Amino acid sequence: MSRTDRRVAPFPAVRETPLGFLTGAALLISILTLAACGGASRNAPIPAANGLSSAAKVGQALFFDKSLSASGQQSCGTCHVPAFAFAGDPAVDHGLPIPLGGPHMDLTGFRNSPSLTYASFTPPFSIGAGGKVTGGFFRDGRSSSLAAQAMDPFVTPFEMANQNAAEVVERLRNSAATLALFSAAYGSAVLDNPDLALQDIGLAIAAFETEDPSFHLFTSKYDAWLAGKTQLTVQEQHGLALFNNPAKGNCTACHPSQPQGYSEHALFTDFTYDNVGIPRNWAIPANHANPVSPVSGVPLNYVPISPNITADAEYGYYDLGICGPFQPTASDVHARPDLTASPSLCGRFKVPTLRNIAITAPYFHNGAFVTLREVIEWYVTRDINNNVGNNPTPVAAGPSGNPYASGGTFYVAADGTPDLNQYNDLPVAFDANVNIGEVPYTPPRLAGGQAPTLTSAEIDAVVTFLCTLTDGYDPTNPAAYNVPAQCTAVASSQGSSP
Amino acid sequence: MTRTVARIGLLVTFVVGLAGPAGAVAPAPAASDDTIAVLRHQLEAVQAQLRELAQQNKELVSRQAALEQELRQQREPASPAAPALAAAPNASIPVPSAATTAPTPSASDKVRMWGYGEAYYANPTSDHTKAQADLARAVFGIGYLFDERTEFNSEFEVEHAVASASDVGEFEVEQFYVDHQVSDRVGVRAGLFLMPFGMLNEHHEPTNYYGVQRNFVETLIIPSTWREGGVGVHGNTESGIDWNFGVTTGFDLSKWNFTPEFPLYTTALDLENSDSAPLQASHQELALANAHDLSQYLSIRYSGIPGLSLGAAISTGKAVPVPAPPNAPLPDNQRVTLWEGHARWTPGGFDLSALYARGTISNLAAVNAAVPGSPNPIPSSFYGYFVQGAYNLWERNEYRLAPFVRYERYDLGASYEGTPGPAIPSGLVPLSAAPGQYGYWPRNQDRVWTAGTNFYVTPHVVLKADYQWFQVNTDFNRIDLGLGLSF
Numbered sequence: 008m009s010r011t012d013r014r015v016a017p018f019p020a021v022r023e024t025p026l027g028f029l030t031g032a033a034l035l036i037s038i039l040t041l042a043a044c045g046g047a048s049r050n051a052p053i054p055a056a057n058g059l060s061s062a063a064k065v066g067q068a069l070f071f072d073k074s075l076s077a078s079g080q081q082s083c084g085t086c087h088v089p090a091f092a093f094a095g096d097p098a099v100d101h102g103l104p105i106p107l108g109g110p111h112m113d114l115t116g117f118r119n120s121p122s123l124t125y126a127s128f129t130p131p132f133s134i135g136a137g138g139k140v141t142g143g144f145f146r147d148g149r150s151s152s153l154a155a156q157a158m159d160p161f162v163t164p165f166e167m168a169n170q171n172a173a174e175v176v177e178r179l180r181n182s183a184a185t186l187a188l189f190s191a192a193y194g195s196a197v198l199d200n201p202d203l204a205l206q207d208i209g210l211a212i213a214a215f216e217t218e219d220p221s222f223h224l225f226t227s228k229y230d231a232w233l234a235g236k237t238q239l240t241v242q243e244q245h246g247l248a249l250f251n252n253p254a255k256g257n258c259t260a261c262h263p264s265q266p267q268g269y270s271e272h273a274l275f276t277d278f279t280y281d282n283v284g285i286p287r288n289w290a291i292p293a294n295h296a297n298p299v300s301p302v303s304g305v306p307l308n309y310v311p312i313s314p315n316i317t318a319d320a321e322y323g324y325y326d327l328g329i330c331g332p333f334q335p336t337a338s339d340v341h342a343r344p345d346l347t348a349s350p351s352l353c354g355r356f357k358v359p360t361l362r363n364i365a366i367t368a369p370y371f372h373n374g375a376f377v378t379l380r381e382v383i384e385w386y387v388t389r390d391i392n393n394n395v396g397n398n399p400t401p402v403a404a405g406p407s408g409n410p411y412a413s414g415g416t417f418y419v420a421a422d423g424t425p426d427l428n429q430y431n432d433l434p435v436a437f438d439a440n441v442n443i444g445e446v447p448y449t450p451p452r453l454a455g456g457q458a459p460t461l462t463s464a465e466i467d468a469v470v471t472f473l474c475t476l477t478d479g480y481d482p483t484n485p486a487a488y489n490v491p492a493q494c495t496a497v498a499s500s501q502g503s504s505p
Numbered sequence: 506m507t508r509t510v511a512r513i514g515l516l517v518t519f520v521v522g523l524a525g526p527a528g529a530v531a532p533a534p535a536a537s538d539d540t541i542a543v544l545r546h547q548l549e550a551v552q553a554q555l556r557e558l559a560q561q562n563k564e565l566v567s568r569q570a571a572l573e574q575e576l577r578q579q580r581e582p583a584s585p586a587a588p589a590l591a592a593a594p595n596a597s598i599p600v601p602s603a604a605t606t607a608p609t610p611s612a613s614d615k616v617r618m619w620g621y622g623e624a625y626y627a628n629p630t631s632d633h634t635k636a637q638a639d640l641a642r643a644v645f646g647i648g649y650l651f652d653e654r655t656e657f658n659s660e661f662e663v664e665h666a667v668a669s670a671s672d673v674g675e676f677e678v679e680q681f682y683v684d685h686q687v688s689d690r691v692g693v694r695a696g697l698f699l700m701p702f703g704m705l706n707e708h709h710e711p712t713n714y715y716g717v718q719r720n721f722v723e724t725l726i727i728p729s730t731w732r733e734g735g736v737g738v739h740g741n742t743e744s745g746i747d748w749n750f751g752v753t754t755g756f757d758l759s760k761w762n763f764t765p766e767f768p769l770y771t772t773a774l775d776l777e778n779s780d781s782a783p784l785q786a787s788h789q790e791l792a793l794a795n796a797h798d799l800s801q802y803l804s805i806r807y808s809g810i811p812g813l814s815l816g817a818a819i820s821t822g823k824a825v826p827v828p829a830p831p832n833a834p835l836p837d838n839q840r841v842t843l844w845e846g847h848a849r850w851t852p853g854g855f856d857l858s859a860l861y862a863r864g865t866i867s868n869l870a871a872v873n874a875a876v877p878g879s880p881n882p883i884p885s886s887f888y889g890y891f892v893q894g895a896y897n898l899w900e901r902n903e904y905r906l907a908p909f910v911r912y913e914r915y916d917l918g919a920s921y922e923g924t925p926g927p928a929i930p931s932g933l934v935p936l937s938a939a940p941g942q943y944g945y946w947p948r949n950q951d952r953v954w955t956a957g958t959n960f961y962v963t964p965h966v967v968l969k970a971d972y973q974w975f976q977v978n979t980d981f982n983r984i985d986l987g988l989g990l991s992f
Contacts, residue, residue: 085901160772226834233833233875248878253766254930254946255878264876272830444940445766 059098059218061192066215068185069208075178075185076167077110083160087122089221092363092478093123101301104290106166113303115292117326117333118146119374122367124224124478125360127217128269129278132343138351140280140329143343146356146372147328148280151341153216155253158209158335166307173389175208192287202338202479211380225272227362228475228488236482239475246472249465256383256461257446258471261358274436275361275476280329282354283448284430284441285391286417288373293324294432295421312356314347320434326373327353327437340465354430355436365491373432378493379473383466384411387447387459393429401425465498474498531943535671617648621710621991625717625969627774631980635772636716639668644679654686665778677790678731691740697791700731701739701749701804702818703845703860710921711989715895715909716955717969718777722889725915726862727845734791735799745809755788755800755822756787756841758866761883763876767937768946773973773981776947782917783887784843784864787824798823800841812851819844827872827883835875840867854897856907873923880946882924890916895959908958916950945980952976957985966990 059067069075071084086106087093100107107114131151132143142148144156160166161175168173176198179186190198193207216222229247231237239247249256251264259265263273269278271325292298309334313325326332330353335342346352356372370376376385385393392398393416403425405413418426430438442448447460461469474494480488515609622643628636644662651657660679668674682696699707705714705723709730714720723729737751762769769781780786789795808814819842826837845862865886874884891913899906918927933943957971969987 225830230830230833233830235833235871244877248928251764251876251878252928252930253764253880254932254934257766259764263764265763266828266830270830271828272832442938442940444935444938446935 014416033250047483060214061188062211062214063218064215065185065188065192066211066213067219068188069212070215072182072185074182075161075169075175076108077169077174078108078112078167080112081108081167083157084158086166087123090366091122092367093222094121094363094367097368104288104369108166109164109168109303111303113300113305114168114309115295115298115307116165117291117299118372121146121359122363123216124222124363125270125274127213127222128274129153130269131341140352140355143357145333146359147333148343148357149333149335149339150270151335151339151343154206154209154213155336155339155342156209157216158205161205161208165307172205176201176204179204179208184364205262223290223480226478226480228477228480228485229472230272231480231482232475237480237485240471240498242468243471243475245465245469246470249461249469250472254446254460255465257467258361260445263362275364278356280352280355281358281442282328282356282433282437282440283386284354284438285371285432286375286385286419287322287423287426287432288375289419291373293312293326294322294373296323298324314435315350315353315436317436320436322427323430324430325434327433328356328372329353330355350437351440354433354440361473362476363478365494366476366489368493375432379470380466380493381409381411381495383447383461383469384409385417387461388467389417390443390448391459401427464499467499470494470497471499513582519579542818554737567801570613577887592641597836615650617646619646619648619992620644621646621712621989623711623987625985625987627717627772627983627985629983631982637772639774646680651736655683673959680730690742691738693736693738695736697732697734698737700753700802700818700820701729701734702802702820703727703729703805703850703862704816704842704847704858705729706731709989710947711969712961712965712967712991715893715907715959715969716911716957716971716985717987718774720860720891720893720911720949720955721913721915721953722860722862722891723778724777725917726887726889727843728782728784728788731784731788732790733788733800734794734796737802744874745807746804747804750802752799752801753820754789754791754794754796755798755824756784757789757795757825757828758787758839758841758872758883759795759825761786761827761881763881763883765881767935768944769881770857770947770979771936771944773975773978773983776981781881783866783884784841787841797825814849815847817844817846824866829875835871836868838868839872841865842867850935854936856895856897856909857893859890859892861888861890864963869921870923875895875923877924879924880927880929882918882921882927884918885921885922886919887915887917889913903961903963904959905964906958911955911958912952913955914950914952918949947978947981951978951981965992 073082088096130142132148144150150156250258293310314331376382386434401416402416404410416425420426518608533760545752570933575846626638646660659681665674668676682698685695706729721855733753733754739745739749770776802820804818806816821842824839828837842863847860849858893911895909930946936942954974975981
C-alpha cells in the first residue's frame with residue numbers, strides 16, 4: 008500500500024488540503040509581490056499569528072452574510088448551519104430534504120445540503136487505475152477546489168440567485184462590515200474586476216472552511232475513546248466492531264475507520280464514488296413531472312434535462328451524480344471532465360464523511376432517509392424484500408410506514424405503491440451500475456443466503472456507534488454531549504458504559 | 506589479447522618440444538658430415554624461427570601493455586577538474602596501478618554471473634478454475650571480486666514475469682552487498698543482504714529445496730526471501746561453528762491493513778504471494794526503509810559432524826509503529842522478535858530436516874483495541890514448524906529422483922492482545938467487489954502435508970511435482986508441478 012502521509016503544516020493557512028496549498032502559494036506570491044511593489048491592490052491576506060488569517064476572517068463574514076443573496080435571506084450559513092455540523096437544519100425549508108432559495112426563497116434545489124465539516128481534506132478529483140474515481144467538490148465532484156465550489160451558490164438561480172459576479176460585487180459594496188474586511192484583505196481595486204473579486208470571495212470562504220477549527224474538530228466521543236479519555240458503551244463498541252466487520256456492516260470499506268493518508272485522523276470517507284441505488288425521494292419537487300414550487304407554485308423551469316435518458320425511461324429527470332446533469336462551470340479550468348459520455352459512471356455520488364452524521368439528517372444526496380436506523384435498514388434489506396428478482400411482488404410499507412418492520416419495499420412510485428423498477432432513482436438502463444457486489448447489500452443472497460447481514464439489534468448497535476462520531480464531546484462533562492433523539496431511541500439498556 | 510599470448514607460448518613450447526627430440530634421436534656416430542650439416546642448418550633455421558617468435562611475442566606484450574594503458578585512460582575521468590571523482594575508488598571496474606605494465610587478469614575474470622528461476626503450475630483440487638501457472642521468479646546475479654578478500658554480490662529478480670504499473674509482477678533487488686574478509690576466519694558484510702535464518706532464506710534456489718513451492722514456515726513465519734539493509738560480521742571456527750551477527754533495518758507496522766474488505770488470499774498460492782503474513786506485510790526490503798530504529802540479529806550454525814548441520818538465529822528490534830492521530834497517540838514501542846532453530850541430517854540416501862520458527866510483536870493491546878471487529882488485527886505471536894524426509898530413490902549419471910514428504914504447521918495468529926482475535930466472517934462472503942464471487946474467509950493457521958518428488962535432470966535443473974493436503978483450509982488442497990533451475 009502506498010499512502011501519502013501528509014503532515015499538518017505549522018503554517019495555519021497551509022493545511023493538509025489542496026486548497027491549503029493554493030492558499031499558501033497565493034500567500035507566498037502575495038508576499039513576494041508586496042516585497043517588490045511595496046503593497047499591491049490584490050495582495051492576499053497574511054495569516055494572523057493566532058486564530059484565523061485575514062482571508063479566513065473575510066471568509067467567515069462572507070459565509071454568514073445574507074445580504075449577498077438576491078433574496079437578502081440566504082448565505083452559505085443558511086444551508087450549512089454550524090449547529091448541524093455545517094449541514095442543513097432539517098427544521099427549516101418546510102421540512103423539505105433540499106434547501107429553498109432564489110430571489111423569493113421559493114425555489115427548490117436538487118440535493119440535500121452536505122456537511123462541510125472535514126470537506127477541506129477532500130483530494131482533487133481523479134480517475135485512477137481501474138476507473139476508481141476519487142475526490143473533487145460537490146456531491147458529484149464537479150468543482151476542482153473548495154474555493155471554486157464556494158463561488159457557485161452565489162450565482163445559482165435557485166440558491167443565492169445573483170445574475171453574475173458583478174451582481175455579487177455590487178451587493179458586497181453595499182455590505183459595509185463585510186466590505187471593510189474584504190477591502191482590508193484584498194484591496195478595493197479588485198472590486199472593479201468582478202470575476203476576480205468572486206474568485207477572491209471563493210478563496211476567502213475556503214480559507215475560513217480550512218482554517219476555522221470548527222470545521223474539523225476531531226472532538227467526537229470516538230476520538231476521546233481512541234485517546235483513552237472515555238469508554239464506549241458495550242453497544243457502541245459492538246457497533247464499531249460491526250462497522251469494521253467485512254461480513255456484517257462492512258461500512259469501513261467506503262467509510263474507513265482507519266486514516267487513509269488524507270489526514271492523520273480517520274475521516275470515515277475514502278472520497279470515492281459509489282452507486283448504491285438509493286430510492287427516489289418524492290419529497291423533492293424536481294422528481295415529479297412538471298414540477299412546481301411547493302411554496303409559491305411557480306413552475307421550476309430550471310430543472311435540467313438529464314443526460315443519457317432513454318425515451319422509455321420512467322421519469323424525465325434523474326440526478327445521475329457524476330455523469331450529470333450538473334456539469335462543471337466553464338471557468339473552473341481544473342474541474343473534472345464532463346462525464347456525460349461515461350454512462351457506466353452514471354448514478355455515482357461521492358462517499359460522505361460519517362463524522363457528525365447523527366446531526367446531519369436527512370441522508371444521502373437526495374435526503375431519502377430521515378434516520379440512521381432507516382438508512383441501515385435499507386442497506387441490509389435492499390436486495391431482499393426490495394428486490395423484484397428476489398421478491399416479484401414487493402409490498403408497500405405497512406401501517407407503521409416502516410418498510411423494514413413490515414417487510415415492505417423502500418422503493419415506491421409517486422403514489423406510494425411499490426415500484427417494480429427497484430432502483431427507481433435511476434433509469435433502468437443504468438441498473439447494472441448499482442453496487443451489488445459488496446456487503447452489506449446482502450450479496451450472499453446470490454450464494455443462497457437470504458438473511459440481512461445485520462439483525463435489528465445489530466443495526467441499533469451500529470447507529471449508537473455512529474452517534475459517537477459527533478464532534479464536541481467533553482470527557483469531563485459527558486452529559487453535555489449532543490445526542491439527538493435518533494441516538495437515544497436506539498440505545499439499549501445494555502448500553503451503559505462498562 | 507591474453508589468449509593470443511597464451512597461444513604463442515604454446516606454439517613455442519611445441520616447437521621447442523619438437524626440436525628437443527629431433528636433436529636427441531639424431532644418429533650421431535654413424536652420421537655423415539652432410540647429414541650433420543643438414544641438421545645444423547635445420548637447427549639454425551629453427552633457432553631463427555624461435556628468435557622471430559620471441560620477438561613477435563615481445564612486440565605483442567608491448568602492444569597489450571599499450572592497449573591496457575589506453576583503456577585505463579579511457580576509464581579514468583578525463584577532466585582534471587574532478588579530482589574527487591578521480592581519486593574515488595571505482596566500485597565497478599578495477600584499475601591497475603600505474604606502475605603495472607605486465608599483463609594482469611582482465612576485469613571479465615573477476616566478474617561472476619549466475620541465475621536461477623522457477624516456473625510452476627498450481628491447481629487447487631476444490632476449484633480447478635483457480636488453477637494458475639506462473640513464472641514465479643527469474644533471477645540474475647552479478648558478483649565481482651575486487652580482490653581475493655573483497656567481493657560484491659547482487660541479485661535482481663523479476664517476480665511473476667511482467668513487472669509494470671498494470672501488472673502483478675515486481676522487479677526487485679534481492680541482494681546488493683559487499684563482503685570483505687578481514688582475516689581467514691572473519692568477514693564483514695554491508696549492504697542489502699539475506700538474513701541468515703533457517704535453511705532456505707539464504708539458499709532459496711529451487712534446486713535446494715523439496716517441493717514445488719517453498720515450505721510455508723519459511724515463507725510465512727520467516728519471510729523468505731528476507732533481506733535487510735545493514736552491516737554484519739561473520740566468521741567460523743575450526744570446530745565447524747559459523748557465527749554471524751549484525752545490525753539491520755527492521756519491520757514496519759505502519760502499513761498494516763486492519764480492515765481488509767475481502768479475504769487477503771483465497772488459495773494457497775495467494776497466501777504465499779499476498780504478503781499478508783505478519784512479517785511479509787511489514788518487511789521493508791530496503792525500499793526507502795524507515796531506519797530510525799535498527800534491529801539486531803545473531804545466527805549460529807554448526808556443521809562439525811559430517812552429514813549433520815544445526816542452526817539457530819534470532820532477530821529483534823523496534824518496529825515502525827502503527828500511525829495514530831495526534832490527539833490520540835498509540836503506544837509506539839512495538840518490538841518485533843523472530844527466532845528459529847533447525848537441523849538437517851543426511852545419513853546415506855536420506856535427507857531429514859526440521860525447523861521451528863516463532864515471531865512475537867509486543868505492546869499491541871491499544872493498537873488492536875482501536876479497531877474492534879477487524880478481520881486482520883496484528884498478532885502478538887505467530888509460529889510454524891515442519892519436519893521433512895526425502896530419499897535418493899534412484900540415480901543414474903546426473904539424473905536423480907528424490908521423493909519426499911513434509912508435515913508442517915503454521916499459525917499466523919497464535920495470540921493477540923487487545924482483541925479476542927480476528928473477526929473472521931463465517932459463511933460465504935464476497936471475494937471481490939465484482940458481483941458473483943463468493944467463498945469462505947480463510948483461517949490464518951493450518952496443518953499441511955506435502956508429498957511429492959524432485960527429479961533432477963542435472964544437479965542444476967529440477968522437475969518437481971507434489972500434492973498438498975490442508976487440514977483446516979481444505980479448499981487450499983492442490984496439485985503442483987514445477988520447473989526450477991540454477992546456475
